[in-house]
Amino acid sequence: MVLAGRDLAKSYGGVRALAGVDVAFRAGAVHALLGENGAGKSTLVKILAGAVPPDRGELLLGGSAVRFGSTAEAARQRVAIVSQELNLFPDQDVLANVFAHRLPRKGPLVDRAAMRALAAPVLAELGLRAPPDTLLESLSLGDRQLVEIARALVEQPRVLILDEPTSALQPGEVARLHEIIGRLRDRGTAVVYVSHVLEDVLAICDEVTVLRDGAVVLSGADAAELDLPALVTAMLGERAPASLRAAGATAAAGPFTGDSAGGLRLVSVSVPGRLRDVSLEAAPGEILGVAGLVGSGHTDVLRVIAGALTPQSGRVELPGDGKRAANRTGMRAAVRAGVGLISGDRRGVGITADKPVWENIVQVSAVSLGRLGRWLTQRALREAAEVLARRVGVRTHSMDQAVDQLSGGNQQKVVFAKWLAARPSVLLMDDPTRGIDIGAKAEIYALMGELAAAGTVQLLASSDPKELAGICHRVIVIRKGQVTAVLEGAELSAHAVLEAVNGDRGAPAL
Ligand SMILES: Nc1ncnc2c1ncn2[C@@H]1O[C@H](COP(=O)(O)OP(=O)(O)OP(=O)(O)O)[C@@H](O)[C@H]1O
Numbered sequence: 001m002v003l004a005g006r007d008l009a010k011s012y013g014g015v016r017a018l019a020g021v022d023v024a025f026r027a028g029a030v031h032a033l034l035g036e037n038g039a040g041k042s043t044l045v046k047i048l049a050g051a052v053p054p055d056r057g058e059l060l061l062g063g064s065a066v067r068f069g070s071t072a073e074a075a076r077q078r079v080a081i082v083s084q085e086l087n088l089f090p091d092q093d094v095l096a097n098v099f100a101h102r103l104p105r106k107g108p109l110v111d112r113a114a115m116r117a118l119a120a121p122v123l124a125e126l127g128l129r130a131p132p133d134t135l136l137e138s139l140s141l142g143d144r145q146l147v148e149i150a151r152a153l154v155e156q157p158r159v160l161i162l163d164e165p166t167s168a169l170q171p172g173e174v175a176r177l178h179e180i181i182g183r184l185r186d187r188g189t190a191v192v193y194v195s196h197v198l199e200d201v202l203a204i205c206d207e208v209t210v211l212r213d214g215a216v217v218l219s220g221a222d223a224a225e226l227d228l229p230a231l232v233t234a235m236l237g238e239r240a241p242a243s244l245r246a247a248g249a250t251a252a253a254g255p256f257t258g259d260s261a262g263g264l265r266l267v268s269v270s271v272p273g274r275l276r277d278v279s280l281e282a283a284p285g286e287i288l289g290v291a292g293l294v295g296s297g298h299t300d301v302l303r304v305i306a307g308a309l310t311p312q313s314g315r316v317e318l319p320g321d322g323k324r325a326a327n328r329t330g331m332r333a334a335v336r337a338g339v340g341l342i343s344g345d346r347r348g349v350g351i352t353a354d355k356p357v358w359e360n361i362v363q364v365s366a367v368s369l370g371r372l373g374r375w376l377t378q379r380a381l382r383e384a385a386e387v388l389a390r391r392v393g394v395r396t397h398s399m400d401q402a403v404d405q406l407s408g409g410n411q412q413k414v415v416f417a418k419w420l421a422a423r424p425s426v427l428l429m430d431d432p433t434r435g436i437d438i439g440a441k442a443e444i445y446a447l448m449g450e451l452a453a454a455g456t457v458q459l460l461a462s463s464d465p466k467e468l469a470g471i472c473h474r475v476i477v478i479r480k481g482q483v484t485a486v487l488e489g490a491e492l493s494a495h496a497v498l499e500a501v502n503g504d505r506g507a508p509a510l
């Protein structure tokens, strides 16, 4: 065993995150670490990589006890981690981020030439197109994720820990990362792979460990002998059957039959360099998918409606006071006009990380209630927040916990609860189920169904063609800033979406 943990335990305040866990990883194998949101996966890998000290238990590296005081110290022993909530420096460039653990020096100076030479093959292998001196903050979430992976790879790790490394990547990038993982395995690296994409796990992993409530319920099982239902059952325990049924219930919503009057309309919207002449309509109660590759402009459609991008020409008509809303500018005005935005990049726009869960949930609704908000007591707001948290299944010790102390998937559920509280008439969602486990995903799809029944207009931009085909009434496809196809009814399938977003490039395998 190259790396093992014995009896690892960790509590945060009164919350027990890990309850005495034994794990072992061997060289030349890809080991999946699975479990529901909040099961303790990130806590375990943070302990393995020196980011968090355990309360109890020990680590063995190559058979001898070790203690890592920091991730930099673990990296020097060639145990590297790609963490779930990326640890990057937005105001520095790609190269500085890749070498954040150890800047190569030439005398007193940082050796940029050496950095470039070391990083170039790694960045090329990962397929990062941005030049190495690009500021990190100007990269997409997916590219930032690639930078974090590059930082781990330049250490030439013997243990590489990946905590949900593909959650912001496009299908092509995911495939490339999986190839790299395969090559590392062949060279004898021990890879620890945390993911909610169970199909990927079955495709690339050799061994599987499952955590439930901070304890191991399946230990190093042979992946070849497991299938999807077996994984779900191990993860969810007795809750499995219902959740699995719900997760499978993503059969297409079917053509939309409601009336499009009083819905959302975009009329010939153009934004130079981004969108050209985009028109669309979405009716109250409709779930409209917006498909596209990174950079195609599909998320810009959402940003225009959210007031984050101002069209040069054309107009946006919102439900209700459409005309008046057309003159609004800025995101605040959009929120007041009843537009909500849920993004997979929760750190960027979704949450205020150091504020308690309850404040995050009622944040928008208290604002949109305006004067009335002042009369609402804190107690009433907390109670409202608690009801919503329960509805979306946020797992938290208390409503007073700061959001950044929740597990990644639970942070994303807080963003959902926030927008449920605000009762938007238009809900925009950009990869909203990023990092959410299979059971909770089913719950979120069910919530989207409830919102549809209540007449909310929903736009869903997603990198997952199966998700788009599964839950949308219609999907519009954006390529090079233009609407190139509208898929519905029998024409709407995951394969058709994939083909349409790729256009003449042809579709990669699903
Ligand atoms: N810094 C912290 N302070 C308080 N509690 C924490 C902290 N970090 C994690 N926890 C708690 O520990 C438990 C395990 O969280 P962890 O992040 O390990 O889950 P996870 O399995 O990675 O979930 P996900 O799939 O959502 O990423 C959760 O209940 C979480 O709220």
Ligand SMILES: [Mg+2]
Pocket: 041, 042, 043, 084, 163, 407, 408, 409
């Ligand atoms: Mg996690």
